[in-house]
Amino acid sequence: MQFLAIGAGRKRRRGATHANSSGAFYAFISPWLVGTVLLTFFPLGYALWISFTNWDGIAPTQSWVGLENYADALADPEMWASLRRTGLLALVVVPLTIAGGLVLALLLNEKVRWRTGFRTLVYLPAIVPPVAATLTWKLLFDRDSGAINGVLNVFGADAVSWLTGNTVSVVLIVVMLWGIGAGVLINLAALQDVPAELHEAARLDGANAFTAFRHVTLPSISPVLLFQVITSTIGVLQTFVPALLLSPANGAAAITSVPEANRIFMIDVYAQYFAYSRYGYASALLWLFFMAILVLTVITFKVGGRTVFYAVDPSREGSES
Template identity: 45%
Template sequence: MAARSWSRYSNRTFYLFVSPWVAGFLLLTAVPLGYAFGMSLTNFDGSSPRWRWIGLRNYSELFRDADAWAAMARTIGFTALVVPLSVAGALGLAVLLNRRLKAVGLWRTIFFLPSVVPVVAMAIMWKLVFNRDAGLLNAVLGVAGVEAVTWLVDPMAFYALVTVSLWGLGGGMVITLAALQGVPPELEEAAVMDGAGRWHVFRHVTVPMISPVLFFQVVTGVIASFQIVVQPLLLAETNSIAEVGKVPRGTHLYMVQVYEEFFASSRFGYGSAMLWVCFLVILAITVLVQRSSRLWVYYEVDNDGR
């Protein structure tokens, strides 16, 4: 009787449980995406009711916009540098804190705390650290006899932004640490008994076992790095976040250009077109990473279920 009632109500139960996700996806993802695409086909300025349909003109202009593609190139370079450093740094911290250390819980908390600091507070804090005249970093360099460095202007602004982006390694560290603790110790012990050194055990046993987690961090890191906008705006030596034109060229990433089109130039249609192109670029890179995962990601169960 119980089996028959489950068979009768299984479909209804399934749709009941997935309905919150479906509603959230439609209202918070699908509808905004469709609205943004529709806006990208207009010359809407964000306030005037007089807007008209212009078709693909925004996209045509975007493909000829040298500034937008230069910002995209800087963003790709920024991503290519920050994502590997973030994954490697999180892995290194996780390996270090996976050992039996004194007060290891305290150390884990200390390394994790920066990842929960609000991004605005973090950017303002680092702006004070990088300040040329009164910053902590230049004060330390001054003790070592190094002249003060202007960190927040070109060409050092890019490296300052990279440093700020690497500040929150704690979130990735916790995920990687959980993956390391899930590696069966029997596999590592068997490799040691076969004569493998510590480095070979880590490279050929530990890393393949946690490679799905590393793959997850690469994908999410790529998506997050393409969406960075608050940090470059707050790190710039400006009196207001609205002064987009004063953002150093090295940190004028693609989303900063989008912000400028939306809120400085009031070109909501053109900015929406830029966002859709950014979405397609992120999607293409994600697909490439997914395809490459066949070469370096190990699953205990094959993708075909065997």
């Protein structure tokens, strides 16, 4: 009986310890939970409700219109045009970001003099606030006083109106590639995590540098590359601030004066909200865009997951534990 009492006491202590650890866990993550509910789930739910109304953002009442906003959005040629511009922007920026970040990481992974300084210089643009970076590039590409046209004039070329017409999309791409250092840092960490034994084995088998990169390095960092493809795609599709700040006008007029080449999807949504007061329609646009990004992410996971190499199979690891 004494042994049974001791065993029962130990079980009670283990249960109390487990309860205390669970309570501490939820206490630590409570700020994140509260922030997620208030800043993510509630806005999403409220926007979903608004998307079924014709609210203008001012009237105290909201009239239910059902799926009318969604039908109008799918039939709106301007919505499809802005979506097409956004897709083309992603097709240009995402591959350049992934490939450029990988190439720079490979160069910075070599044992060269002042390597730490080069790494710092490459990463510094990534910590510059997007607003400051965009306004700086806007000044550099100014037609009359910008340094870019100044360089062109030195070589006898005519000044280019970078911030008007289709050329403004080039400026937007440059601004978005400015922060490539964040991807370089991630790739650099992945490269340094590749086992040196694999490279040594490849060299013993007679593999050259390109073959070793293709069959050893690339498969080893493929999970990181897939992660960057997904996050970069989502980030580019949601681009808003740079496109808005590159507008020739300032203040409230900026949203309606964005050049057509930069009138991407989020610019159109913002205009529907704050320029045309179509809150229900704009909310429907956001939900359609959210579903499109969700479907695209799932497809990327399914397709990209087949080519990704994992040193440990996540499904088997979970079942064994």
